[in-house]
Amino acid sequence: MAAASGRRGAPVRLDGLRKDFGSSVAVDNLSLEVGAGEFLTLLGPSGSGKSTTLLMIAGFVAPTRGEVFVSGKPITRKAPHERDIGIVFQHYALFPHLKVFDNVAFPLKMRQQPAARIAERVAWALDLVRLGDLGSRYPHQLSGGQQQRVALARALVFEPSLLLMDEPLGALDRRLRETMQGELKRLQRALDLTVICVTHDQEEALTLSDRIAVMNHGRVEQLGTPEELYERPQTPFVAEFLGESNALAARVLRRDESRAVVRTTQGLDMVVAGAAPAGEGEVRLAIRPERIEFLQEGEARDNVADAKIDEVVYLGDAVRYLLRIPSGETLIVKARSVAGGGPRMGDAVRVGWSADAVLVYAGAGAASANGLPPPPKAGEGRGRG
Amino acid sequence: MSLDRTWDSPGRSASVVLFGLAALVVVFLIVPVLVVIPISFSSSQYLEFPPRGFSLQWYERFLDSVEWTSALWTSVQAGVLATLLACVLGTAAALALARSRFPGKALVVGFLVSPMIVPVIVLAIALYGVYAKLKLVGSLAGLVIAHAALGLPYVIVTVSATLQRVDERLEHAAASLGATPWRAFRHVTFPLIRPGVAAGALLAFIASWDDVVIALFISGTRSGTLPKRMWEGLRSEIDPTIAAVSTLLVAVSLALLLVLELLRRRSARLTGAVAG
Numbered sequence: 001m002a003a004a005s006g007r008r009g010a011p012v013r014l015d016g017l018r019k020d021f022g023s024s025v026a027v028d029n030l031s032l033e034v035g036a037g038e039f040l041t042l043l044g045p046s047g048s049g050k051s052t053t054l055l056m057i058a059g060f061v062a063p064t065r066g067e068v069f070v071s072g073k074p075i076t077r078k079a080p081h082e083r084d085i086g087i088v089f090q091h092y093a094l095f096p097h098l099k100v101f102d103n104v105a106f107p108l109k110m111r112q113q114p115a116a117r118i119a120e121r122v123a124w125a126l127d128l129v130r131l132g133d134l135g136s137r138y139p140h141q142l143s144g145g146q147q148q149r150v151a152l153a154r155a156l157v158f159e160p161s162l163l164l165m166d167e168p169l170g171a172l173d174r175r176l177r178e179t180m181q182g183e184l185k186r187l188q189r190a191l192d193l194t195v196i197c198v199t200h201d202q203e204e205a206l207t208l209s210d211r212i213a214v215m216n217h218g219r220v221e222q223l224g225t226p227e228e229l230y231e232r233p234q235t236p237f238v239a240e241f242l243g244e245s246n247a248l249a250a251r252v253l254r255r256d257e258s259r260a261v262v263r264t265t266q267g268l269d270m271v272v273a274g275a276a277p278a279g280e281g282e283v284r285l286a287i288r289p290e291r292i293e294f295l296q297e298g299e300a301r302d303n304v305a306d307a308k309i310d311e312v313v314y315l316g317d318a319v320r321y322l323l324r325i326p327s328g329e330t331l332i333v334k335a336r337s338v339a340g341g342g343p344r345m346g347d348a349v350r351v352g353w354s355a356d357a358v359l360v361y362a363g364a365g366a367a368s369a370n371g372l373p374p375p376p377k378a379g380e381g382r383g384r385g
Numbered sequence: 386m387s388l389d390r391t392w393d394s395p396g397r398s399a400s401v402v403l404f405g406l407a408a409l410v411v412v413f414l415i416v417p418v419l420v421v422i423p424i425s426f427s428s429s430q431y432l433e434f435p436p437r438g439f440s441l442q443w444y445e446r447f448l449d450s451v452e453w454t455s456a457l458w459t460s461v462q463a464g465v466l467a468t469l470l471a472c473v474l475g476t477a478a479a480l481a482l483a484r485s486r487f488p489g490k491a492l493v494v495g496f497l498v499s500p501m502i503v504p505v506i507v508l509a510i511a512l513y514g515v516y517a518k519l520k521l522v523g524s525l526a527g528l529v530i531a532h533a534a535l536g537l538p539y540v541i542v543t544v545s546a547t548l549q550r551v552d553e554r555l556e557h558a559a560a561s562l563g564a565t566p567w568r569a570f571r572h573v574t575f576p577l578i579r580p581g582v583a584a585g586a587l588l589a590f591i592a593s594w595d596d597v598v599i600a601l602f603i604s605g606t607r608s609g610t611l612p613k614r615m616w617e618g619l620r621s622e623i624d625p626t627i628a629a630v631s632t633l634l635v636a637v638s639l640a641l642l643l644v645l646e647l648l649r650r651r652s653a654r655l656t657g658a659v660a661g
Contacts, residue, residue, distance in 0.1 A: 060557055080560040081569075093558040097576045106572070107562035154562065 009194030010071040010161035011036045012057070017066035019052050019218075026052040028218035030066070037192040039185075041205040044215035045241070050198045053215075054164055057196065059083050070161055081110075086155030088165040092147045094139040100126070100150050101135035107158040125157035128187065145176045152184075156191070163188075165197040169204055181207050202242050206230070214238045236361050239286035245359075246292075246331050248285040259355060268327040270303040273356035284361040289320065289334035291357035294342070294349055301352030307331065309347045323351065418635060425628035432625055443629040453630065456614035462525060463610060464593040467532030471589040474533070475540025476582055480574070482541070483548040484556075494541075501538035508535075509602040516603050523605025531599050536589025543588065547581025548574075580648050587645045591638055 012034040019027040027049040034040045042050040055061040057068055059080035067076050075083055095103050104125050108118045126132050129149035139147055148168070155163060168184070169177045185208060188195055199205055205212050206226045213223045214237070222229060222238045233239035240247060250262040253269065262283060263269045272285070295301065310330070311322035319342060321333045333351060335342060343349050420434055425443055427436030447453045478497055482490065500508060512531050513522065521527030551574065559569035575582075597612035604610055609617070611630060618627055 058557070058561060060560075080557070081563050081565055083561075084563075085561060087558065087561040089554050089558055091552075091554070093552060093554040095555060095558070095573055106559070106564075109572075110563035110565075110568060158563065 008192035009037050009163070012162055012194060012196065013069040013072075014053070014057070015067045015069065017053065017056055017068070018064045019049075019056060019061060020064045025218050027056070027063075030218070030220060032213060032220060032223060034194060034196060036194055039188055039193075039195045039197065039208055039210045041197045041199060041209040041212045042215055043199060043202060043205040043212050043242070045200055048215040049218035050200075050215045051166065052218075054166060054196065054198045057162075058085055058087055058164055084158075084160050084162075086158070086160035086163045088148075088151045088155050088163070088168050090166040090168075091171055092139075092151035094147055094150055094154075096139055098138075099135065100131070100137050100139065100142070103139065103150055104135075104154045104157050106154065111158065121157050122153075125153040128156065129153045129183070144172050145180065148172060148180060149183075152187070156187075156193075161194070163193050163195045165195060167199050167201070168197060170199070170201065177204070184208060206242075212242075214241060216241075233286070233359065236284045236286055236363075239359055239361075244289050244332060244334070245286040246289065248287075248329065249282065250285050251282050260360075262360070264327070264329060266328045268305065268325065268329050270358060271355045272358040272360050273302075273354075274360065281362065284363055286359040286361070287331075287353060287357055289332040290318075292331060292333045292351050292353045294333070294335060295352045299352065302355040303358075304350060304352040305331075307349055307351055309343055309345050309349060312343075312345050323349070421628045421631040422635075424625055425632040427625050427628075429625070432623055432628065443625045446624075446626050447629050447633075450626075453611075453614065453626070456609055456611045459525070459528075459604070459608050460594060460611040463528045463532055464590050466525075466529040467536055467593045468586050468590040470529060470533035471536035471540050472582055472586050475537050475585060475589075476544050476578070478537075479541050479544035479548055480570075483545055484553065497541055498538040500534050501542075505535075505596070505598045509599045512599060513602040522603050523608060525608065528600065528604050528608075528610070531603060532593035532596060533589075535592045535596060535599065536585075539588035539592060540582070540585030543585035544578055544581045547578045551577045580651060583648050584645055587641050587648075591641055594634070594637065594641075 014030055014032050017027055017030040018025070030049070030053060032040075042053060044050045052061055056063045059075070059078060063076060067074050069075070070083075070085075095106065098106070101122055104122045105118050108121055113121070122135070123132065126135060129152050131146060131149050131153065134142065134146065134150075139150065142150065148171075169180055172180060181204070187193070197205075197208065209226060211223060211225055212229055214221045214229060216237050222234045224232075229238060229242050233242060236245075236247060239245045248264045248268075250264045250270075253261045253263050255261070258273065260272050261269060262272055262285065264285070270285075293301070295304065305325045307323035307325045309321055310324050313320040313322075314337065317337060318334050319337045321335070321343065323331045323333055325331060331351070423436050424432060424434055426439050426441065427433065428438035428440035428442065429436060482494060508531075512527075516522045516527050516531075519527075521530070555573055555577070556569050559573045560566070564572065595612065596610070597616055600610040600613040601616065604613055611634065615627055615630055
């Protein structure tokens, strides 16, 4: 790698950004700060406002209200070409009529740099993404991974103060994604880049980001490190969107300072840790599939239930089970795969989970996170608390 | 299966009939045009078919006559200038239509392509009325503007079609890399839509080159185009010079259509490569 530039990424601040499209609100009062050299991902389903936010930062969509600051200076009224922001587009948007060299040289030519300087910088950028010898190819002669690298080189060659990425790895196959994730992270650290990335892919978000902002309906549901978001999701939406969750609706039966007993709509009682939301009201529960364990004879947990295995999906390193418990609830359980096989379809098993595996949220209604229809009411069976 | 067969392939005898019919139509349409070619090389003094001998006298007559050559020059000037004007305006209009949303867009599209739909005689009469007031009748400028209007729809249609295949993100990418809107157009959009612009230009040129109705109304007696001169020539003297001019006109149109087809293939190959 040639000498890296002396410039480091700039801090970015979004202040009360809002975008209305007609009567619908695409982005609603969005404020967040991205530190210099930080990798922040906007994660959310389509229609959550993450792409609109990116377009507002880039300058292709004018916010209805609010301001974008880069290095403390407002840029909201600048045209896109004056913003000094590198963008890696979805599907890369390489110029098909220009060779790789000219694609990467494009931003320097637009800045009227002398030819010698351009040659030197392009060589640096292509080396950076390990494509030093492909300068004379056309984009359509490259593989998807190589096109991705050219897009990255082109966005970095003019040393922008900020790098935006739109679903950067979405079009690559799985192996290539993993390699590119590593490369991206390495580059971002080496060049001290500030990166704002937009994706709907939770795995991409978890592996790349310093912090993730989970977006829904134009708002940030939760902002935090990948670990915080996964371990302590603050809303059912985050619990369901990031990783898998068993979502259940329940009512608080009784409580003390450290625990509470709740009963699900289908009549499964369970102990939950922590201060459940105050009041007698209804609550929503979320349990990570990997926090539910199969129990041997005589083993005990805070919550135990008998179950029948309805479905087994072998994932390689893990196995995903769909269980039905006598009360009629359906539970997803994920366990590490064992040589020789674990429980099989139709087996009667006993499962258990600790009180602190249950995340409790105020509010009524079960959100079906895993996309399953609500299980049919079956019998009057009752789980043990 | 047998039902599928009857639908899919109408059988050998049916396709022979179809081919025969198509050939008849082509012969019926093309042969009258082709007849003028041998006549133009005739050694006779009159329009006669088949010609008795071969000579280039009518081509010589054409090139020696100031009337004819000045008409040719007017046609070329009007064609080239009108094409340029139509290309600039048409490309700009196609860009605006493709890249922005505004109320009444469909109406604007209809208005812009109307010269292709409105009968030319109506356009000619209307232009004559307006030009008379503006004192543009008989001027080259007036002819260029009228022919540009005639060619504009072709440019808009072909450029719009090409633009649809150009990802708007390429323009965004150019802007994010520091290109002003003009430079983004010059370095990214234009090279990608060039085949469409070229095709539109050829069609616009042919529209001007072939026009006789508008030229009859608004070009002056001295500064007529080639088709207009032919029209007038046919009414007064009938000699094979007309056949020579006709052959020239057909040859130019044919050459341009050939170029158009080559362009189309090239662009198909390029976009195929982009997609691949």
